[in-house]
Amino acid sequence: MYRKDGNPDGNPYRTHTAGELRAEDVGERARLAGWVSRRRDHGGLIFIDLRDRWGVTQVTFDPDSGEVFRAAEQLRPEWSISVEGEVARRPEGNENPELPTGEVEVVAGSLRVLNESLTPPFEVDRERPVDELLRLKYRYLDLRRGRMRENIVFRHRVVKHMRDYLDARGFVEIETPLLTASTPEGARDYLVPARLYPGQFYALPQSPQQFKQLLMVAGFERYFQIARALRDEDQRGDRQPEHTQLDLEMSYTTQEEVLNLVEDLYVEIVEGLSEKKLGAKPFPRLTYREAMERFGSDKPDLRFGLELGDVSEIARTSEFKVFRGAVEGGAGGSVRGIAVGGLGDLSRREVDELATIASLGGARGLVDLKVGKDGGLSGRTAKFFSGEEGEALRAALGAEPGDYMFFVADAKDAVVFESLNRLRLHFRDRLELADPEELALCWVTDFPLFEWNEDEGRIEPMHHMFTMPREEDVELLDSDPLKVIGQLYDLVANGVELASGSVRIHRPDLQQKVFSIVGIDAEEAERRFGAMLTAFRYGAPPHGGIAPGIDRLIMVLRDEPNIREVMAFPKTQNARDEMMDAPGPVTPEQLEELHIAIRMPTRRGPEQPPREAPNV
Numbered sequence: 001m002y003r004k005d006g007n008p009d010g011n012p013y014r015t016h017t018a019g020e021l022r023a024e025d026v027g028e029r030a031r032l033a034g035w036v037s038r039r040r041d042h043g044g045l046i047f048i049d050l051r052d053r054w055g056v057t058q059v060t061f062d063p064d065s066g067e068v069f070r071a072a073e074q075l076r077p078e079w080s081i082s083v084e085g086e087v088a089r090r091p092e093g094n095e096n097p098e099l100p101t102g103e104v105e106v107v108a109g110s111l112r113v114l115n116e117s118l119t120p121p122f123e124v125d126r127e128r129p130v131d132e133l134l135r136l137k138y139r140y141l142d143l144r145r146g147r148m149r150e151n152i153v154f155r156h157r158v159v160k161h162m163r164d165y166l167d168a169r170g171f172v173e174i175e176t177p178l179l180t181a182s183t184p185e186g187a188r189d190y191l192v193p194a195r196l197y198p199g200q201f202y203a204l205p206q207s208p209q210q211f212k213q214l215l216m217v218a219g220f221e222r223y224f225q226i227a228r229a230l231r232d233e234d235q236r237g238d239r240q241p242e243h244t245q246l247d248l249e250m251s252y253t254t255q256e257e258v259l260n261l262v263e264d265l266y267v268e269i270v271e272g273l274s275e276k277k278l279g280a281k282p283f284p285r286l287t288y289r290e291a292m293e294r295f296g297s298d299k300p301d302l303r304f305g306l307e308l309g310d311v312s313e314i315a316r317t318s319e320f321k322v323f324r325g326a327v328e329g330g331a332g333g334s335v336r337g338i339a340v341g342g343l344g345d346l347s348r349r350e351v352d353e354l355a356t357i358a359s360l361g362g363a364r365g366l367v368d369l370k371v372g373k374d375g376g377l378s379g380r381t382a383k384f385f386s387g388e389e390g391e392a393l394r395a396a397l398g399a400e401p402g403d404y405m406f407f408v409a410d411a412k413d414a415v416v417f418e419s420l421n422r423l424r425l426h427f428r429d430r431l432e433l434a435d436p437e438e439l440a441l442c443w444v445t446d447f448p449l450f451e452w453n454e455d456e457g458r459i460e461p462m463h464h465m466f467t468m469p470r471e472e473d474v475e476l477l478d479s480d481p482l483k484v485i486g487q488l489y490d491l492v493a494n495g496v497e498l499a500s501g502s503v504r505i506h507r508p509d510l511q512q513k514v515f516s517i518v519g520i521d522a523e524e525a526e527r528r529f530g531a532m533l534t535a536f537r538y539g540a541p542p543h544g545g546i547a548p549g550i551d552r553l554i555m556v557l558r559d560e561p562n563i564r565e566v567m568a569f570p571k572t573q574n575a576r577d578e579m580m581d582a583p584g585p586v587t588p589e590q591l592e593e594l595h596i597a598i599r600m601p602t603r604r605g606p607e608q609p610p611r612e613a614p615n616v
C-alpha cells in the first residue's frame with residue numbers, strides 16, 4: 001500500500017507506517033505521518049515519538065536543519081504531522097528494545113504540520129488511569145491509546161475469524177432489520193415511533209431470534225450474522241443498551257452439532273489468536289443440575305475446586321435446629337457447604353464478614369466449623385454435632401485438618417446455591433485460587449425450560465419461549481411444566497456466560513402450548529408472533545442455534561474488567577452516550593410530526609421496582 005521508495009507519485013503523507021522501519025532500512029528515505037506522541041529536547045536535538053495505528057517511530061530534528069528545527073520546536077502532543085528524512089541507526093546505547101522500530105530513527109529533512117491539537121484532556125501516550133467519564137467524552141482520543149487500539153484491532157481479528165470459519169462451513173451472512181416488531185428476550189424493548197403510523201411503534205430487536213428462525217423456514221439452512229441486540233434493561237453491572245452477538249442458526253441439526261461447531265471455533269480463537277491458556281479440551285459438559293450441585297451456579301468457574309457438598313441427610317437427624325429446620329417438611333430446602341483451607345484462624349469479625357457475603361445470596365446465616373489437627377471440630381456450633389456427625393460432615397465436604405467448613409441451610413435450595421456460590425468466588429479472589437492466564441470453558445446443558453418468577457407470581461421461560469423441550473418431557477408440559485428440561489445450552493468461561501442457545505420448537509401446536517404456559521393465549525400469540533406461527537405451518541424444518549456474545553468474549557480474552565473496554569463507543573453505566581450527548585431532547589416540530597406529546601415524570605431518576613409488602 002505504501003511506496004517504500006518515497007516516489008512522489010505515491011501517498012503524499014507517508015511512504016511507511018510508524019511501525020515498520022527496521023535496521024535493514026537504514027539509509028533509505030522515509031516519510032511518516034501520525035501524531036506527536038512525545039517531544040523531548042535533549043543535547044540540542046529534538047526527539048519526537050511519532051505514533052500512528054501501526055506503531056511508534058523516533059524522529060530526530062537537528063538544529064542544523066534550520067527552519068525545520070524551528071518548526072519542530074513548536075510541536076505539541078497530538079499534533080498531526082508528516083515528516084520526511086533518512087532512516088538512520090540510533091547511536092549505540094540509545095536503542096529501545098521495547099519498540100519494534102527501536103533500532104532506528106528518522107532524521108527529519110522536512111516537516112509538515114497537518115493539524116494542530118488542543119491540549120488533550122488526558123495524556124494519550126501514557127497508560128495512567130483516567131476518569132472514565134472523561135475517556136468516554138473524548139473517546140476518539142481514548143481510542144488513540146495503545147491498550148484501546150489493541151482491544152479494537154483484536155476484536156476485529158476475532159470477528160474476522162468467526163466470519164471465515166462459518167463461511168468455510170457453508171454459512172451465509174444475512175442482515176435482518178433493526179426496525180421491526182418486538183422479539184422478547186426477557187428485557188424491555190427500545191421503541192421507535194412510526195411517523196407514518198401515528199400512535200404506532202417499531203421495536204428495536206432484543207435479538208434477531210424470529211428472523212433467524214424464519215430464515216430456516218426460508219431454506220437457508222445455515223445463517224449467521226454479527227448482530228446488534230438492543231435491550232432496555234436497568235443498567236446493572238456490566239450491561240450495555242446495545243451489545244453484539246454472533247447470531248447463528250442451522251436447520252436439520254442437533255444440540256450436539258451446535259455445540260461441536262461452536263466449540264471448535266472457540267478453540268481456534270483462544271489458541272490461535274489469544275494469549276490465554278485453554279482449560280480442559282474437549283470442554284467439560286455439565287448439566288444444569290450438576291453445575292448447581294457442584295458449584296452453586298449455572299456459570300461455574302472451573303479453574304479451581306472448592307466444590308459444594310450436600311449434608312442435607314446428616315441435617316435431617318441433627319440436633320442443630322438451623323440444619324434440621326431447613327430440610328424438614330420436604331419443601332425443597334437443603335444444607336450444603338464448602339471446605340476451605342489456608343485461612344489460618346479467622347477472627348469473629350472475619351467470620352461475620354463472610355456471613356455478609358453469603359447474605360448477598362439470601363442466606364440468613366453462615367455456620368462455620370474448623371477442623372482441628374485431630375479431626376475434631378471447633379466453632380460456636382460445634383457442640384451440636386456428635387463425633388460421628390462431625391466425621392460425616394467432614395467426609396461430605398472432603399475437609400482436611402486445618403480447613404474451615406462453611407454451611408448454608410435454607411428452605412430454598414436456590415438461596416443455598418447462590419450464597420455458597422458467592423462465598424466460593426470470594427475465596428477464589430482472596431486466596432488467588434484461579435490461574436488468571438487460564439480460560440476454562442465448559443458447556444452447561446439441560447436447563448429447565450421454565451422458571452418461577454417469584455416477584456410476579458408466574459411461569460417464565462428460562463431462555464426464551466422458542467426453545468424445544470426434551471422429547472421425553474413433552475408430556476410434562478401439561479402436568480408439571482416446571483419439571484420440563486429444555487434442549488438448552490450455555491457456553492461458560494471462568495464464571496462468565498459467553499453464549500446461550502437452544503434447539504427450537506418448529507411445530508405450531510407445540511409453540512402455542514409453550515406460549516399458553518407462559519400466559520400468552522392464542523389470540524395474543526397470533527397478534528405478536530403471527531408470522532412465525534404461520535411460517536411453521538409451511539413445513540418448517542427442525543432447527544436450532546446459538547448466539548455467543550462478542551463483547552464478553554473479547555473482554556475475557558483481553559483481561560478487561562468490563563465490556564466498555566472492548567467497544568469502540570460504549571454508553572456509560574447510566575446508558576448515556578457522553579460524547580454525542582445522547583439521549584437528548586428533540587424539537588417541538590419533530591414531536592409534532594410524530595404526534596407525540598411529552599408528559600414529564602413527576603419524580604426524576606430510573607424507575608424503582610415495587611417494594612415488597614413487609615411481613616407482619
Ligand code: ASP
Pocket residue numbers: 185206207208209229245248500501502545546547
Ligand atoms: N436469541 C438468543 C439470545 O439472544 C440466543 C439464541 O437462542 O440463539 O440470547
